[in-house]
Amino acid sequence: MNRKKLSRIKELETRKEKVVNSLSLPKDLLLGAFIVTLTGNREAWVENYKGILEYSDECILLQGKMCQLRILGKELSVDYYTNEDMKIKGLIECVRYE
């Protein structure tokens, strides 16, 4: 049952992607993809997230629509946080999608 559900979700997603691609619509809005802008390894600007799951000096985990984004580093801190976007400062070592 679960497998069927999963395959149906995947099918839906691929269909959605195809439609978005063919109509050349903005992917971040329709697919709910993260927009991550990195400035060197000192600053990261993130959009299109749903919430913050974990926040520590070494790891910030963000929940997106499709997946999670893990930012790893040292002395990480949130410069500002709103519903739309956020800015992370610190020594960023790794950006990982999970």
Place this chain on the structure above:
Amino acid sequence: MIRFYHYLRGYLKIKIWGFSPERFINLCGNQDILLWDIENHEDYFIMFISIAGFKKLKTITKKTGTRVVILKKYGLPFFYPKIRKRCVFAIGLFGCLLLLQMMSHYIWIISFSGNQIITDEQLLMYLKEKQIYCGVNKKKIQVEQLERDFRHDFNKITWISAKIEGTKLFIQLKENDYLKREEKEQVDTGMDLQATRDGTIISMITRSGVPMVRAMDEIKSGDILISGAVPVYEEDMTVKNYIFCKADADIYLKCRYLYAGKIHEMYQYKVYTGREKKVPFLKTREREIKLSLREPSFIHSDCLMHQNKIELIKDFYLPLSYGNYQYKEYVLMEKKYTKEQVEKLCYKKLEDISETLQEKGVQILEKNVKIKKESANYLWTAEFLVIEKTGKLIRTQTEAPNTDQQ
């Protein structure tokens, strides 16, 4: 700019701790509450939040089970009630600002630069006649008109620039060393060159006029050296008429300068006791207020005045000065000059004299000094043999022959 906006609206530094601070941040985001400078301190979070955002936190804290404490308040909304309590201070501050604003409409300092012949006092007097003085409204000063007036009324001024900087009227000028107009006026009547000292003429070169003397002649003070009346002769060698001109010549005269003076053998000198007193003062344009009840009770004292004009920002002067009088007590002691000291003093005086002579363009050939003691005084005489340029312009004495009778 954002910080200024935050300051205007007011913001708080808060500390949160409890079950799920991350959820607290998420809910704040969902409710459009801006959080900034979020710091993680393991057990608790410190962040900044606006006042409007803080008012919405009650439901969020209940939901997330977190606790919030205000650490510090920033911004104008928190400053305003404090000011309200100090009403008089606020009025004073406002009054002060108003006064400053009003003061900035007036001129509080007038300065000149570039004037050597015309003194500051003369210029100030002239400005006063034109209704421009310290304390006059800036609007009343028409800089261009003022410059024109200066150029018209002072022949010596060749260039002038006046400008207002803050509360300061700054006038720069350049002067001409000699007056062309006056000379022109006098040329019509003819000018003679007259000797100013007794002596022997070493050399002379005449450019205009008729020479009345020759080189190596002995002349006396008041003699006419060059005549400004050039005769026009008839055929029978009688003077028909005179053409008047300004006599011009380089005449070098060998002459003697004599100087004499006396120095008293006793002299007084100051010995400072080390006792000092400072009396602060405040000064407006006309009044001076000493901020001390007692004047120093020194018999003899030197007084040094330190005065500073109050300048709020660059070139924004106020009509107020402050400073202090520094009184230094001294005792007068008497001492006798030794012969060596007297000689030194005399030579110093001679050096000063020869310096002033050389500044005038006088060439010194010889100098003799004699020092003689007479009772309690030392008498000194100095004789300088010099070569100097002579000749003073005077109105010519020669009159044109009466042509009516002929």
